[in-house]
Amino acid sequence: DIVMTQSPLSLPVTPGEPASISCRSSQSLLHSDGYIRLDWYLQKPGQSPQLLIYLGSNRASGVPDRFSGSASGTGFTLKISRVEAEDVGVYYCMQVLQTPRTFGQGTQVEIK
Amino acid sequence: EVQLLESGGGLVQPGGSLRLSCAASGFTFSDHYMDWVRQAPGKGLEWVGRSRNKANSYTTEYAASVKGRFTISRDDSNNSVYLQMDSLKTEDTAVYYCARWVVRADYFDYWGQGTLVTVSS
Numbered sequence: 006d007i008v009m010t011q012s013p014l015s016l017p018v019t020p021g022e023p024a025s026i027s028c029r030s031s032q033s034l035l036h037s038d039g040y041i042r043l044d045w046y047l048q049k050p051g052q053s054p055q056l057l058i059y060l061g062s063n064r065a066s067g068v069p070d071r072f073s074g075s076a077s078g079t080g081f082t083l084k085i086s087r088v089e090a091e092d093v094g095v096y097y098c099m100q101v102l103q104t105p106r107t108f109g110q111g112t113q114v115e116i117k
Numbered sequence: 118e119v120q121l122l123e124s125g126g127g128l129v130q131p132g133g134s135l136r137l138s139c140a141a142s143g144f145t146f147s148d149h150y151m152d153w154v155r156q157a158p159g160k161g162l163e164w165v166g167r168s169r170n171k172a173n174s175y176t177t178e179y180a181a182s183v184k185g186r187f188t189i190s191r192d193d194s195n196n197s198v199y200l201q202m203d204s205l206k207t208e209d210t211a212v213y214y215c216a217r218w219v220v221r222a223d224y225f226d227y228w229g230q231g232t233l234v235t236v237s238s
Contacts (some may be wrong), residue, residue, distance in 0.1 A: 006181075044224045046162075053214055053231060054154075054162065059224035097162055101223040105180045106152075106164040 007031050007100045011109035017117045018088045026112045028081040028098035034061075035102075041076045042102035045083045048111075049094040057096075058083065090116060119143040119227045121215050126232030129205055133236070137200040139215030139229055147171055147193040150218040152225065153200050155211035163211075167218070168198055183209075205236045 008031040018024045034042045041061030046054040056065040058074035061081065071086040085092055093116055098109040125137040139151065150173075153165040166179040168189045177189045188201040198215055212231040219226050 042223055046225070048162075053228035054225070055228070056224050056226055059219075059222055063222075065224070065226070095161075099162075104167075104178050108162045108164070111161045 006105055007034075007103055007107050009098055009100055009107050009109040011096075011098060011112050013112060014110060015113045015115070017115055018085075018092075019117050020090055021087050024085045024088050024092075024114065026083045026096050026098075026114075028083070028109050030079045030081070030100055033079060034076075034081075034100050041081075042100060043074075043076065043081050044099045044101055045072075045074055046097045046099060047092075047094050048097065049091075052094075054097065088114075088116075119217070121217065121227055121229035123213060123215055123229040123232040126213065126234045128235045128237065130238050131205060131207055131236055133205050134201070134203045135205065135234060137202070137213055137215075137232055137234070139198045139200075141196045141198070141215075141217070144217075146196040150220060151189075151191065151198040152216050152218050153189065153198075154214045154216055154225075154228075155209075156214070156231070157208075157211045160211075165200070165213070202234070205234075207236050210234060210236045 010029045012027045043061045045058040048054040061076040062074045073084045075082050095111040120142045122140045129135050152167045166189045168191045169176045186204045191198040214231045215229045216225040217227040
């Protein structure tokens with residue numbers, strides 16, 4: 006199975022400041038079609054997960070442009086350019102290249 | 118509006134069985150793959166399994182942790198996907214979500230609200 010490792014696991018943030026979450030996969034997530042098979046989800050308190058980023062760097066419909074995803078080899082980064090209070094929750098990366106699909110442990114983002 | 122509504126959760130003893138349902142509306146259910154994802158209390162997300170659509174012969178896939186104990190089925194005429202859980206273990210205690218998969222773009226675009234399964238004596 007592909008192991009996904011996120012860091013940090015807890016991230017206190019200041020509104021208006023940038024924030025960054027890292028995710029690393031145990032093997033390449035590059036599909037034969039040239040696209041990276043890595044998604045980012047946010048689970049807000051008391052809610053179901055919601056899609057933020059797919060194929061490594063594509064923002065989902067309705068996701069604010071302060072969110073961005075990037076990839077370098079087996080390392081992936083989710084960046085929030087300016088954190089807002091509504092961004093609190095647990096962020097998960099998920100590899101969708103192979104079965105079983107596997108998630109990172111999650112990063113808890115909270116306001117300082 | 119796309120909606121996914123899980124039901125069937127509850128308290129069950131170890132070794133028991135439970136059947137979860139996910140009722141879908143607002144889209145052409147038969148076109149889509151449907152997955153189950155679970156979340157143990159206070160823990161992260163774990164993919165459980167998948168039901169592909171008719172065009173892909175309704176094939177299924179499972180996580181190793183549930184293979185041989187859980188069975189996913191679907192009824193396109195009722196716009197529903199099911200998770201039959203047998204030989205339940207305490208470690209199966211979790212909120213179970215159904216989620217709609219977008220093929221080729223490869224992501225979950227809609228999730229249900231989840232249903233809690235508690236396995237305890």
